[in-house]
Amino acid sequence: xxxxxxxVRWNRKFIELRRMVVYAIPVGVLSGAGVAALETxxxxxxxxxxxxxxxxxxxxxxxVGLVISAYILHRLRVRTVGMLNEVxxxxxxxxxxxxxxxxxxxxxxxxxxxxxxxxxxLGGPSxxxxxxxxxYVLTASDASASFAASHPRxxxxxxxxxxxxxxxxxxxxxxxxx
Numbered sequence: 001x002x003x004x005x006x007x008v009r010w011n012r013k014f015i016e017l018r019r020m021v022v023y024a025i026p027v028g029v030l031s032g033a034g035v036a037a038l039e040t041x042x043x044x045x046x047x048x049x050x051x052x053x054x055x056x057x058x059x060x061x062x063x064v065g066l067v068i069s070a071y072i073l074h075r076l077r078v079r080t081v082g083m084l085n086e087v088x089x090x091x092x093x094x095x096x097x098x099x100x101x102x103x104x105x106x107x108x109x110x111x112x113x114x115x116x117x118x119x120x121x122l123g124g125p126s127x128x129x130x131x132x133x134x135x136y137v138l139t140a141s142d143a144s145a146s147f148a149a150s151h152p153r154x155x156x157x158x159x160x161x162x163x164x165x166x167x168x169x170x171x172x173x174x175x176x177x178x
Contacts, residue, residue, distance in 0.1 A: 027137050031130035038110065038129055039122055046115035058117070065116025069109040076105055083110075083128035090135065098139060103132055 050061055073079075083106075110125040119125075 023138075027134045030137060031133045034129050034133045035126045038107070038126060041111055042115040042122060046111070047117070050117065061116045062118035065112045065114075065118040068112035068116075069118070072105050072109040072112070076102055078106075083124040087128055087131040090131065094135070098132075098135060 050058055053061075107129065110129075113119045114122055114125060
């Protein structure tokens with residue numbers, strides 16, 4: 001039997017597809033699970049519970065949520081919570097290190113604000129959480145960090161933030177066709 005030889009561009013596309021399957025699908029599944037958990041806590045646990053209370057208590061809970069959120073952010077020494085802005089900034093200039101403590105506290109502030117009714121919705125927190133999970137997954141191993149740095153199109157198309165290669169010694173040129 002003769003071996004099948006694929007054209008070079010098909011080989012490149014197959015390699016790119018394999019990389020997307022290996023990295024993008026697991027990150028998408030983990031990010032989706034994290035966002036689903038956040039929305040379940042806010043929608044199914046807190047909002048349903050608050051809906052059974054009297055109107056007077058329902059009016060006070062958003063203020064309580066803002067006070068809790070403000071206290072958490074004060075502990076983090078964060079002046080504002082631009083979660084969606086943070087996603088964009090970290091895509092272009094990834095953080096040198098990730099702080100699980102800060103991220104857990106910010107997630108707690110999200111749950112306090114959104115879950116107690118003091119927010120317009122889950123859009124910003126959901127996108128921030130998905131991007132943070134992707135950052136943690138990508139920086140978990142040197143291979144994935146090298147992949148995202150050397151294949152920004154694949155990383156970007158799968159919703160992953162750009163991360164620096166582990167050596168950080170050299171910077172790859174920007175791709176303007178993203």
